[in-house]
Amino acid sequence: MENSSSQAAAGKRLTPSAIAAYLDQYVVGQDEAKKKLAVAVYSHYRKLGKRRPDEVAVSKSNILLIGPTGTGKTLMCETLSHFLRVPFVTANATSLAQSKYVNEEIEALLLRLLEKAQGDLALAQSGIVFIDEVDKLKSGGSEQHGSSGESVQHALLKIMEGASVRLGATRSIDTTDILFICAGAFVGLESIAASSHAYGFIATSEADDEEILDRLNSRVKPTDLFKFGLIPEFTGRLPIIASLDNLSRELLVKIMVEPRNSIYNQFREILKDEGVELVIEEAAFRQIAEMAYEYKVGARSVRGIFEEMLVPVLFAIPDRPEVRKVVFKSLFEEPVLITAA
Ligand SMILES: Nc1ncnc2c1ncn2[C@@H]1O[C@H](COP(=O)(O)OP(=O)(O)O)[C@@H](O)[C@H]1O
Numbered sequence: 455m456e457n458s459s460s461q462a463a464a465g466k467r468l469t470p471s472a473i474a475a476y477l478d479q480y481v482v483g484q485d486e487a488k489k490k491l492a493v494a495v496y497s498h499y500r501k502l503g504k505r506r507p508d509e510v511a512v513s514k515s516n517i518l519l520i521g522p523t524g525t526g527k528t529l530m531c532e533t534l535s536h537f538l539r540v541p542f543v544t545a546n547a548t549s550l551a552q553s554k555y556v557n558e559e560i561e562a563l564l565l566r567l568l569e570k571a572q573g574d575l576a577l578a579q580s581g582i583v584f585i586d587e588v589d590k591l592k593s594g595g596s597e598q599h600g601s602s603g604e605s606v607q608h609a610l611l612k613i614m615e616g617a618s619v620r621l622g623a624t625r626s627i628d629t630t631d632i633l634f635i636c637a638g639a640f641v642g643l644e645s646i647a648a649s650s651h652a653y654g655f656i657a658t659s660e661a662d663d664e665e666i667l668d669r670l671n672s673r674v675k676p677t678d679l680f681k682f683g684l685i686p687e688f689t690g691r692l693p694i695i696a697s698l699d700n701l702s703r704e705l706l707v708k709i710m711v712e713p714r715n716s717i718y719n720q721f722r723e724i725l726k727d728e729g730v731e732l733v734i735e736e737a738a739f740r741q742i743a744e745m746a747y748e749y750k751v752g753a754r755s756v757r758g759i760f761e762e763m764l765v766p767v768l769f770a771i772p773d774r775p776e777v778r779k780v781v782f783k784s785l786f787e788e789p790v791l792i793t794a795a
């Protein structure tokens with residue numbers, strides 16, 4: 455019997471470009487990461503769809519997303535899982551490391567995956583497990599009460615390689631075809647990478663030289679990840695590395711406005727229910743983006759600043775049925791209230 459994920463994979467719409475186009479509706483920027491993710495996911499589910507018993511086992515392309523906080527790592531994975539309609543669960547590496555019983559935590563995680571699949575084992579076995587903050591699993595760090603980062607890496611490694619994991623007394627789940635996406639900010643990785651620019655001389659044409667050097671030096675190398683504190687076996691299970699960029703002020707503005715479920719659209723909807731049209735002018739968005747940019751937490755602080763601006767209006771509007779339209783020209787000025795003529 456075909457499970458629904460392989461049906462999705464067989465459907466002709468699940469091409470890398472279709473995946474990226476779907477991501478574009480919700481995730482702003484990060485085009486390189488989107489493409490890498492799309493290609494990896496495409497090949498993963500294609501492989502599943504085509505698997506025959508006589509086929510050579512192709513190793514799985516688990517993915518590592520590296521990027522500053524609040525730049526869309528979690529959002530990208532969640533969005534992806536909606537598109538694929540496969541069960542998706544999230545674990546946090548920091549909390550795994552805080553537990554003494556890592557293997558039980560991992561069992562619980564896989565059990566949640568099965569629950570998300572409404573008990574459909576085949577579907578669960580082709581789901582996605584997202585593990586956030588893997589950069590917190592540096593080896594060498596001392597953990598007094600929980601487990602060491604390194605032992606968590608070993609535990610994760612086992613399921614990422616593909617293992618049969620017992621779930622309670624009667625069931626077990628095979629993790630071979632589960633796609634693992636790990637993510638982390640990896641603060642400090644850049645300076646490790648910069649100090650390990652080992653690539654200097656390559657004998658090709660001079661023009662190519664530059665480009666190859668640039669490419670080599672801008673890629674995150676597995677050796678940089680070892681130096682950071684990931685064990686080689688763990689890194690080895692994450693062959694695809696995609697980097698997310700810091701969000702510029704322009705992208706922060708886009709994030710407020712453009713996604714289908716953007717914060718602007720959400721609040722326009724809320725006020726529409728009160729019979730009020732909400733208009734926020736470009737200048738106000740740019741001021742919010744400017745403030746959010748200073749906080750250096752990616753898009754995370756955008757919502758708070760945006761909502762603060764709107765609170766006085768949301769407070770007053772229910773008592774002012776004559777107001778038809780609210781216009782914000784600046785974050786620092788009272789909005790203009792336009793009433794029915
Ligand atoms: N590239 C992006 N496009 C759209 N929204 C984003 C983007 N990056 C971050 N956000 C917003 O910021 C919030 C936090 O992003 P998240 O994906 O959790 O960041 P992280 O990279 O730390 O996992 C999201 O809920 C989303 O609203």
Ligand SMILES: [Mg+2]
Nearest residue numbers: 527528529586
């Ligand atoms: Mg996150």
